Amino acid sequence: MPSLAPPQLTDVAVKVERRLTDLVAEQSGVWASFDGRLAEAVDELGSVLSSGGKRLRAAFCYWGWHGRRHGPGGGLGFGSPCDESVVVDAGAAFELLQAFALIHDDIMDDSATRRGRPTVHVSQARRLTAEGWQGEARRFGEGVAILVGDLSHAYADQLMGSAPDAARRIWDELRIELNLGQYLDLRSAAAGQLDGDTALRVSTFKSALYTIVRPLQLGASLDGPAGEGLLALLERYGRPLGRAFQLRDDLLGVLGDEVTIGKPVGDDLREGKPTELAAVAIDRADPAQARLLAGIGRRDLSAGDVAAIVGVLQDTGAVGEINNRITGLVSEAIDVAADLPFDHESKGALVALAEYVAARNS
Amino acid sequence: MPSLAPPQLTDVAVKVERRLTDLVAEQSGVWASFDGRLAEAVDELGSVLSSGGKRLRAAFCYWGWHGRRHGPGGGLGFGSPCDESVVVDAGAAFELLQAFALIHDDIMDDSATRRGRPTVHVSQARRLTAEGWQGEARRFGEGVAILVGDLSHAYADQLMGSAPDAARRIWDELRIELNLGQYLDLRSAAAGQLDGDTALRVSTFKSALYTIVRPLQLGASLDGPAGEGLLALLERYGRPLGRAFQLRDDLLGVLGDEVTIGKPVGDDLREGKPTELAAVAIDRADPAQARLLAGIGRRDLSAGDVAAIVGVLQDTGAVGEINNRITGLVSEAIDVAADLPFDHESKGALVALAEYVAARNS
Numbered sequence: 001m002p003s004l005a006p007p008q009l010t011d012v013a014v015k016v017e018r019r020l021t022d023l024v025a026e027q028s029g030v031w032a033s034f035d036g037r038l039a040e041a042v043d044e045l046g047s048v049l050s051s052g053g054k055r056l057r058a059a060f061c062y063w064g065w066h067g068r069r070h071g072p073g074g075g076l077g078f079g080s081p082c083d084e085s086v087v088v089d090a091g092a093a094f095e096l097l098q099a100f101a102l103i104h105d106d107i108m109d110d111s112a113t114r115r116g117r118p119t120v121h122v123s124q125a126r127r128l129t130a131e132g133w134q135g136e137a138r139r140f141g142e143g144v145a146i147l148v149g150d151l152s153h154a155y156a157d158q159l160m161g162s163a164p165d166a167a168r169r170i171w172d173e174l175r176i177e178l179n180l181g182q183y184l185d186l187r188s189a190a191a192g193q194l195d196g197d198t199a200l201r202v203s204t205f206k207s208a209l210y211t212i213v214r215p216l217q218l219g220a221s222l223d224g225p226a227g228e229g230l231l232a233l234l235e236r237y238g239r240p241l242g243r244a245f246q247l248r249d250d251l252l253g254v255l256g257d258e259v260t261i262g263k264p265v266g267d268d269l270r271e272g273k274p275t276e277l278a279a280v281a282i283d284r285a286d287p288a289q290a291r292l293l294a295g296i297g298r299r300d301l302s303a304g305d306v307a308a309i310v311g312v313l314q315d316t317g318a319v320g321e322i323n324n325r326i327t328g329l330v331s332e333a334i335d336v337a338a339d340l341p342f343d344h345e346s347k348g349a350l351v352a353l354a355e356y357v358a359a360r361n362s
Numbered sequence: 363m364p365s366l367a368p369p370q371l372t373d374v375a376v377k378v379e380r381r382l383t384d385l386v387a388e389q390s391g392v393w394a395s396f397d398g399r400l401a402e403a404v405d406e407l408g409s410v411l412s413s414g415g416k417r418l419r420a421a422f423c424y425w426g427w428h429g430r431r432h433g434p435g436g437g438l439g440f441g442s443p444c445d446e447s448v449v450v451d452a453g454a455a456f457e458l459l460q461a462f463a464l465i466h467d468d469i470m471d472d473s474a475t476r477r478g479r480p481t482v483h484v485s486q487a488r489r490l491t492a493e494g495w496q497g498e499a500r501r502f503g504e505g506v507a508i509l510v511g512d513l514s515h516a517y518a519d520q521l522m523g524s525a526p527d528a529a530r531r532i533w534d535e536l537r538i539e540l541n542l543g544q545y546l547d548l549r550s551a552a553a554g555q556l557d558g559d560t561a562l563r564v565s566t567f568k569s570a571l572y573t574i575v576r577p578l579q580l581g582a583s584l585d586g587p588a589g590e591g592l593l594a595l596l597e598r599y600g601r602p603l604g605r606a607f608q609l610r611d612d613l614l615g616v617l618g619d620e621v622t623i624g625k626p627v628g629d630d631l632r633e634g635k636p637t638e639l640a641a642v643a644i645d646r647a648d649p650a651q652a653r654l655l656a657g658i659g660r661r662d663l664s665a666g667d668v669a670a671i672v673g674v675l676q677d678t679g680a681v682g683e684i685n686n687r688i689t690g691l692v693s694e695a696i697d698v699a700a701d702l703p704f705d706h707e708s709k710g711a712l713v714a715l716a717e718y719v720a721a722r723n724s
Contacts, residue, residue, distance in 0.1 A: 135634075
């Protein structure tokens with residue numbers, strides 16, 4: 001399976017990134033004309049947006065729209081066909097929502113880097129110190145990061161404003177799911193609830209629904225309300241694929257290349273995130289291995305502690321089991337893609353995206 | 363001027379609070395049926411919403427709608443009249459947005475209490491300790507508070523979903539203004555920029571536009587796009603009144619009754635918020651008074667330090683000057699209210715609200 005982003009992802013990314021760049025430039029100009037200090041918050045968001053990202057949600061949204069529009073049922077026989085600019089705006093809205101979620105997540109996890117650069121709360125805390133300003137650097141950095149995230153949320157919503165009601169209803173739902181999924185993640189990590197059911201539930205909200213199912217369904221609703229049958233089929237594709245996406249993320253978090261993934265390996269273990277990977281290992285561990293796994297969730301794990309836990313994840317066969325699950329889940333999603341009432345090109349895109357999601361190395 | 367809330371405020375508040383209670387009960391039930399842990403976040407938001415609040419923004423939104431609908435121009439001769447449920451939903455959306463803003467502000471300011479109860483980040487930090495969970499209590503508390511705020515923002519937007527496009531455009535704009543105003547507030551406090559221009563700029567974004575002008579304009583757009591003339595008149599009413607609102611807030615923050623205002627007196631001084639009150643005192647201070655005022659922005663001010671600074675605010679005549687400004691600004695707003703193309707009842711409501719905003723003791 002290919003680990004490089006397919007053109008069906010990168011072509012959408014180019015359009016969406018242009019939209020984001022234009023928005024930031026326009027807004028930065030508007031606010032700078034009032035007061036240069038106001039534009040700083042917009043520019044900080046611009047740095048986050050231009051630092052990369054796979055633009056997966058924008059791509060699923062685009063192909064959901066394209067597939068329905070050009071499928072045998074035809075998007076043009078009902079509803080009111082939207083301009084492509086509405087599709088690009090919706091894709092850009094997903095990327096702004098993702099920036100909002102990551103900026104806030106990084107505060108909650110106290111992540112130092114993201115996509116290879118310092119996170120917003122860390123760089124803003126350093127700014128207070130460098131400027132010699134008053135107050136606590138940590139609180140200032142986190143405060144600015146909260147606001148930059150909130151600003152991104154507001155812009156996301158503004159861009160989704162041209163979407164029809166059916167699409168906006170999905171947009172409202174997915175934001176509630178995203179926040180509640182993140183709450184469950186945070187709370188389960190704190191309470192040390194590392195069971196497989198909890199891991200799967202968090203992954204359903206944060207990966208399956210937010211990353212794949214809802215962007216596809218929303219895209220398929222941009223020409224007007226999609227039928228229940230189509231929405232259900234898209235969910236049948238997105239649920240297993242979203243779970244595979246999360247499983248790959250979990251593997252990258254402990255086995256990935258730090259430079260490629262843009263964040264420190266081992267942080268997921270220190271945060272004690274509930275993952276299927278950890279749950280399988282805990283199930284299979286002998287007493288000595290179980291003692292090592294009990295370190296998951298300790299913020300002060302050394303590099304050696306992390307390496308020992310990773311060893312247990314491998315020795316128990318948990319890593320192999322998760323790889324097998326990924327293979328099975330992706331093939332399940334690809335089978336559903338074949339059944340979609342979409343044109344050939346869109347089905348091909350969903351197959352290519354599924355293979356990429358499962359095999360990516362960042 | 364009356365310091366008790368007038369019926370034009372409390373009657374709207376009753377309807378909006380019923381809507382909020384219904385929303386929380388419904389959502390808590392839906393999510394509890396998936397996983398009881400998910401409902402905890404909804405219930406925490408419910409506690410914030412039910413802990414009071416003046417519901418000012420909901421009232422301005424309501425009277426903006428009522429005035430245009432029943433005014434001599436008539437809301438019914440153009441646009442498409444909306445149901446009263448849309449007006450109540452919009453008012454409830456404003457209260458959810460306000461809850462979002464307060465929950466996030468309280469993290470940035472590290473406020474311990476709000477409306478007489480512990481703030482979300484403080485009570486959630488205590489929860490981690492009480493449960494014996496792992497991780498840092500402060501980070502967990504702030505993380506949950508960020509999420510509960512984000513959830514409130516998402517629900518706010520969902521409730522605004524039934525409003526027409528013209529109203530939604532104002533909604534998008536005011537959220538950007540709110541976040542940028544808060545950024546300027548935070549950044550100016552850190553940088554020690556306590557000048558009157560900065561104070562007025564922050565107050566324009568956070569109080570005049572967010573609290574009064576935009577709710578009124580949005581309400582007046584619920585039956586369809588309002589003309590530029592009406593929007594400008596509403597702004598001429600809301601700008602001076604919003605400034606008066608902020609000036610009263612600043613006075614209450616140093617002279618108010620701690621129990622009535624629901625937060626510790628002196629916190630505004632410790633945070634070093636740019637206020638017109640401080641700016642006037644700084645302008646008028648002699649060298650000895652200036653030395654005392656230089657303590658503004660120090661987190662470790664004792665009760666005695668606070669009392670000494672408050673003494674300077676009074677002795678320099680800054681308190682008197684701010685009271686004079688409030689009187690002038692409110693009378694300016696009331697004069698504009700008389701010119702509005704609204705029915706008699708709505709104009710009376712805007713006069714009553716203006717008097718209350720200027721005289722309130724909490």
